[in-house]
Amino acid sequence: MEPPGTAASAVEDATRRLVALRYRIIRTTISPKDTLLRLINSELSFLRRISASTPSSSPHSFNVGHLEAVVHVLQLPSITGVSRVCKSIALSPSHSIYVDIVCSMNGNPVWFVVSDRNPRYISWDGGPSEKIKGLKFRIAQVVDAASQAPVTLRPSSVVLFFSNGLDESICQKIKKEYESINLEMDPFSYEEFELEHEWTNVVVGRSFMHACVIQIKVDWNCHETNGRNLSNSSSRLDKPISCNKIDEFSDMNLGKSFWSLISGMKCWCCSLAVDTAPEVGLLKVSLGGARTKLVNFDTTAMIAIVSGISNGGTERLLATPESELVGRFKGNYEFVIAQINSEIQSPVISELSAVVSGKRGIICQSVYSEFQELISMYGGPNEKLRAKCLQKLLKVMPDCPSTRLASLKTTRKLALKNKVVFGTGDYWYALTLTANMAFVRAVSQTGMSLYVLEHRPRALIGD
Incomplete structure (x- = not known):
C-alpha cells in the first residue's frame, strides 16, 4: 500500500498504526505475542531512524499493512495451534521456504501466505526481467514445498490471504491452475482504545472487507x-x-x-x-x-x-x-x-x-x-x-x-x-x-x- 502524502506524514501514520497494533496484541490472547511484538518494535525502530535522517520528500515502503493483515488472520476464530509466524520453514539442511503463518484452520494444518500489496501491482507472470518473479512463481514455490515437506510439517492446504483483494482475472488463473476455492472469512470489527502519549481513540483494526482468501489443497499422497x-x-x-x-x-x-x-x-x-x-x-x-x-x-x-x-x-x-x-x-x-x-x-x-x-x-x-x-x-x-x-x-x-x-x-x-x-x-x-x-x-x-x-x-x- 502506498503511504499517502509526504514521507513525514506517512511515517507518522505508520507509527500510529503500529502503536495501535502493539496495544491490541497486548490486550488480547493472540499468540505468539513475543514474535509479533518483536516484529512491531523492529518496524518502529526503522521508522524512528528514517524519520530522523531522511528528507521529508523521500518515499518509503512500510510493513505495517502486512503486520496488520497477519494479526487479523491470527485472530480469526477458525485459526488455532499457531506454531510459526513470519519465519522460514526448514525443509532440509539446504532448503527452506518462507510462509507467514503455520497453524491449524478448522482442525487442519495449513500454511498462510499473506499479501498487503495493492492488487494493481500484483502480476501473474512477473516483469520483463527474469529477476522479477510474479505471483505464479511464488504460488508454485510454496505449493511445491508444501507437497514435498516432511510429513511432520506438511499442510493440508496453502491459504493465500490478499488483504486488499485480487484482480478477478488472476483469481481465475489460480483456480484453473490449482482447482482452488475461495474462502469466506468474517471481517474484523473496528475497535477504539485510548492509547498512550498523544494518540487517543485510534482505530486499531482494519475491516479487510475487500480481502480475497484462496485455499489450495495439498496432495498428501497418503492413504x-x-x-x-x-x-x-x-x-x-x-x-x-x-x-x-x-x-x-x-x-x-x-x-x-x-x-x-x-x-x-x-x-x-x-x-x-x-x-x-x-x-x-x-x-x-x-x-x-x-x-x-x-x-x-x-x-x-x-x-x-x-x-x-x-x-x-x-x-x-x-x-x-x-x-x-x-x-x-x-x-x-x-x-x-x-x-x-x-x-x-x-x-x-x-x-x-x-x-x-x-x-x-x-x-x-x-x-x-x-x-x-x-x-x-x-x-x-x-x-x-x-x-x-x-x-x-x-x-x-x-x-x-x-x-x-x-x-x-x-x-x-x-x-x-x-x-x-x-x-x-x-x-x-x-x-x-x-x-x-x-x-x-x-x-x-x-x-x-x-x-x-x-x-x-x-x-x-x-x-
Whole structure:
C-alpha cells in the first residue's frame, strides 16, 4: 500500500498504526505475542531512524499493512495451534521456504501466505526481467514445498490471504491452475482504545472487507486421509440424537455442572455409517464435513470433568481443617489448594461445556486404560459414578496416531504415550482437550501445529 502524502506524514501514520497494533496484541490472547511484538518494535525502530535522517520528500515502503493483515488472520476464530509466524520453514539442511503463518484452520494444518500489496501491482507472470518473479512463481514455490515437506510439517492446504483483494482475472488463473476455492472469512470489527502519549481513540483494526482468501489443497499422497471418509452418509452426524445410556444416573446427585456438560454432548448410540479401511485395519466412522464435530479427551480433561473440585467440593474442602487436608493429600496439598482457588475464580466445567456442546467425544484406548486405573485408585464414590456416566457418552478409538505425529522423534518431551493420545485426535481431525501444554509446546517447537484447547488441571480428591 502506498503511504499517502509526504514521507513525514506517512511515517507518522505508520507509527500510529503500529502503536495501535502493539496495544491490541497486548490486550488480547493472540499468540505468539513475543514474535509479533518483536516484529512491531523492529518496524518502529526503522521508522524512528528514517524519520530522523531522511528528507521529508523521500518515499518509503512500510510493513505495517502486512503486520496488520497477519494479526487479523491470527485472530480469526477458525485459526488455532499457531506454531510459526513470519519465519522460514526448514525443509532440509539446504532448503527452506518462507510462509507467514503455520497453524491449524478448522482442525487442519495449513500454511498462510499473506499479501498487503495493492492488487494493481500484483502480476501473474512477473516483469520483463527474469529477476522479477510474479505471483505464479511464488504460488508454485510454496505449493511445491508444501507437497514435498516432511510429513511432520506438511499442510493440508496453502491459504493465500490478499488483504486488499485480487484482480478477478488472476483469481481465475489460480483456480484453473490449482482447482482452488475461495474462502469466506468474517471481517474484523473496528475497535477504539485510548492509547498512550498523544494518540487517543485510534482505530486499531482494519475491516479487510475487500480481502480475497484462496485455499489450495495439498496432495498428501497418503492413504491415511482417504480412510477417514469412506461413506457419503456423514450428514447423520449432525442430527440430534436421543440417548438413554445415561438415564440410570439421572437420579444421582452428581452435580449440576457435570449434568450441564453431559446433557450438551451428543452420544454415539445411534446407527452410524461405518466401514473398514483394510489398509490400516481400523474401523472408521465417516466424518465428511463434520470433522470439527469431534472432541478428543485426554486423561487430564476426563479427570477435570469428574473431579470433586469441579463439581461443588471446593467449599467443603476449604471448611476442612488444614491438618486433615495435609494428611489426606500429603505432598499434593499445595497443588490441590491452588486448584481450589482456581476453581473458585473460574469454574473449569463451565468453560469445557461451551466447547463440547453439540459434539461427540472420543478417547483412545491408551487414555481409557490410564483413566480407568487412576479413577479406581484415587477416585471417590461420586467421582467414580461421574466417570462411568461420562464414559457412556464417549467412543473408545484404537490407538491410531496420525502419520505426522507418529513421525516425530520420540524424546523425553515428545513421549510416545502423548504422541499416541494427541496423534489419535489429529488422525480424526478432532479438537483435543488437554492440560498437558508441555507436550503441545514441544510439538510447536518442531514447527507442527496442533488442534488443541488448554484447560486448567483438576485432581481427583476422593469425593
